[in-house]
Amino acid sequence: MLETVNPATGEVLATFPVHGRREVEAAVDQARQAAAWWAGLDWNGRRLRLLAWKSHLTRYLGRLAQLVHEETGKPLDDARLEIILAIVHVDWAARHARKVLRPRRVHPGLAALNQAATVEYQPLGVIGVIGPWNYPVFTPVGSIAYALAAGNAVVFKPSELTPATGAWLVRSFASALEVFGDVEPVLQLITGGGSTGESLARSGVAKIAFTGSAATARKVMTAAADTLTPVLAECGGKDALLVAADADLEAAADAAAWGAMSNAGQTCIGIERVYVADSVYHSFMERLTLKVADLRPGFDGEASYGPMTLPSQPETVAKHVADALARGGRSAVGGPDAVAAPYVRPVVLTEVPEHSAAVTEETFGPTVTVTPVANLGEAVSFANAGRYGLGSAVFSRDRSAAMAAARSLRTGMTSVNSVLGFAIVPALPFGGVGESGFGRIHGADGLREFCRPKAITRQRMKPPLNLTSFGRTDKDMRRIVTLMTLLHGRLYRPRRSRLPGLAGRCFSRPRSPWRRWGRRDRRRPAGRGRR
Ligand code: NAD
Numbered sequence: 353m354l355e356t357v358n359p360a361t362g363e364v365l366a367t368f369p370v371h372g373r374r375e376v377e378a379a380v381d382q383a384r385q386a387a388a389w390w391a392g393l394d395w396n397g398r399r400l401r402l403l404a405w406k407s408h409l410t411r412y413l414g415r416l417a418q419l420v421h422e423e424t425g426k427p428l429d430d431a432r433l434e435i436i437l438a439i440v441h442v443d444w445a446a447r448h449a450r451k452v453l454r455p456r457r458v459h460p461g462l463a464a465l466n467q468a469a470t471v472e473y474q475p476l477g478v479i480g481v482i483g484p485w486n487y488p489v490f491t492p493v494g495s496i497a498y499a500l501a502a503g504n505a506v507v508f509k510p511s512e513l514t515p516a517t518g519a520w521l522v523r524s525f526a527s528a529l530e531v532f533g534d535v536e537p538v539l540q541l542i543t544g545g546g547s548t549g550e551s552l553a554r555s556g557v558a559k560i561a562f563t564g565s566a567a568t569a570r571k572v573m574t575a576a577a578d579t580l581t582p583v584l585a586e587c588g589g590k591d592a593l594l595v596a597a598d599a600d601l602e603a604a605a606d607a608a609a610w611g612a613m614s615n616a617g618q619t620c621i622g623i624e625r626v627y628v629a630d631s632v633y634h635s636f637m638e639r640l641t642l643k644v645a646d647l648r649p650g651f652d653g654e655a656s657y658g659p660m661t662l663p664s665q666p667e668t669v670a671k672h673v674a675d676a677l678a679r680g681g682r683s684a685v686g687g688p689d690a691v692a693a694p695y696v697r698p699v700v701l702t703e704v705p706e707h708s709a710a711v712t713e714e715t716f717g718p719t720v721t722v723t724p725v726a727n728l729g730e731a732v733s734f735a736n737a738g739r740y741g742l743g744s745a746v747f748s749r750d751r752s753a754a755m756a757a758a759r760s761l762r763t764g765m766t767s768v769n770s771v772l773g774f775a776i777v778p779a780l781p782f783g784g785v786g787e788s789g790f791g792r793i794h795g796a797d798g799l800r801e802f803c804r805p806k807a808i809t810r811q812r813m814k815p816p817l818n819l820t821s822f823g824r825t826d827k828d829m830r831r832i833v834t835l836m837t838l839l840h841g842r843l844y845r846p847r848r849s850r851l852p853g854l855a856g857r858c859f860s861r862p863r864s865p866w867r868r869w870g871r872r873d874r875r876r877p878a879g880r881g882r883r
Pocket of ligand 1: 548784
């Protein structure tokens, strides 16, 4: 058995079984049958059931929020906000699955004009979802809702720190199905720690949607490799916030404070590093320290954020802070004494060398480093130097400079002039690069992540050229080669530039065999149509 504990008070909230290999395999077997039933429903059938689930989550938001508050220690309003985000995603996935995944015709191309070509997205079967504890509703629902909407069944293993929230989610989905008279176990719960997760990864499910640390993702991939089970990995981050000289400093400082300290910094897309243009560094620091100084951790209604949920995390935070200070960093707010488990008061560090753990590793606490840089370009290169690449933020009043910086940041997501903006837009894909993982949840990409694309061609008429038969003739081959030469044999070469030094760097549009006719068309006097 495992106990789930309120991290602020130490009170045991409930106990759950630790499921072993046999129980996990039994759940996956049951899920296979449920998956066949669920995939057999039409789009509207699944849409209505998911919307009923959304409605259940909304109506019982208060109860679920209270449970998340007690199990993670985060403030009640933060729990509410997290559930609201999950509701938005269930709604989007339910309403958009058909549009994104239904069969659609694609152009077959000139060489296959006699074929009707269709692509569609079929469900994979059973998805194993392994969740973390820091956002025990929003994070797993980002996989579960999209997997269900795509027609899959799900076996869900919540974190061993938040099994009660996971159980509540699974029960709520069953209640939504009951309204329709359905009892199939489309969404099932298994509980336990790493070994239960490993059993799920080895169980032969069609895909594992894992959210957690990069170190655990490696173990999950190793376990899944035996059965060639594909893995979607949503891992940690070391997100940077970039502040340009022309930025709205008040808004940037506010975003940095919230992005770094909310949920006690236990946010995968939380801000852990800030790079500020030299010329506004001091004004920014003044604003940031003022905002952060007012924050207070606790479990009462007035607290800014809660305790560290993972008992070992305060030690990691203390190590990163001590290492940064030992390497010549300075603390503008807080310091080593900020850590008093289970709480950590806000810490703002400056002059921290770029190779120290506080800059390179995920701290996952209410700490942030602030570093002056020459400009946005230098900020981007510092931000991109790390192993992680999950989210990022850019503050600038110059829209094109901000967008250019956003594009060059090596992260899966960037918000301009706000933090975490991308997580609120359900149509946007969510995921990282490098140590932050691969694959995407949310949006159309999130729906396709839980499907296999199926390509179908249907021959509508006899082909003009008999190419895929031993009855093929030399004439057929000559004709296809001539057609291909006309279509694809154009010459591509560097455009001659009049500017010295640029020759060879621009490329001309390809020379088309129809070019001369096009020219003649253009010379025709205005107002006269084509012949
Ligand atoms: P974790 O890696 O310790 O555990 C994640 C899950 O994996 C848990 O359910 C755990 O029981 C399970 N697990 C552990 N060992 C396993 C194994 N060998 N095989 C299979 N499953 C195993 O992570 P955590 O401490 O729960 O969560 C915090 C981490 O998650 C942070 O790094 C955070 O950044 C990351 N995270 C990422 C996202 C995202 O969307 N990218 C969202 C939330 C959290």
